[in-house]
Amino acid sequence: MSQFHIAIDGPAGSGKSTISALVAENLQFIHIDTGAMYRAVTLAAIEKNIDLADESAYVFLETTDIKYVNDAIYLDGNDVSNLIRSDQVTSNVSQVSAHPYVRHKMVDIQRNAAKGEKVVMDGRDIGTVVLPNADVKIFLTADVLERAKRRYGEYLRKGRIERMDDVIEEIRVRDHKDSTRKESPLRKADDAIVLDTTYLTIDEVVMKIIDIVKKEHGYGL
């Protein structure tokens, strides 16, 4: 089998990127974290000091190279995997990723990267817009409090002290922005399988997805 597409969508903090990377490693597929690509656009826009609200200012993307390779994100050849996790990028990425022009550019790159490949791609609109014919579509959910707890834990590990209430609010705000925007809002594809990860460990979710791929779609059997 030369091409096989696994689309994994879900809200902030559902564990998408970690889970997708592990599924890809297990199946020896390529992993593409599309959230990292929108974050890279946001970083570039901030560095260029453009007006983030002005869609026409993103024309710089015509001559900007954004690539996701081996779980690292490159902006014009530079590895910006750490820089895209800054607070400034996190608080502006919803606004940047809502511009149709930005989305069309990223979707083109994402589709080209998946063409002819075995890919696990994660994001918000993979099963609905980017790869509507994906072989397997998964929609990950987890309740807000659990997602906030995970995010709180990540912050602690990075030495960042936050109030739990603020983290819950941050997740709620991003959920609202991601699911109410006009262009490609976060939405479950009709044919996606929903996995609620609230009471599951990362490994349990990974194994469930691999089971779905192998049992229901016969991949590798």
Ligand code: DC
């Ligand atoms: O998954 P993440 O938190 O790294 O994603 C960052 C932002 O990018 C998120 O707020 C929504 C946006 N995004 C998107 O609009 N479409 C995608 N396919 C992936 C992410």
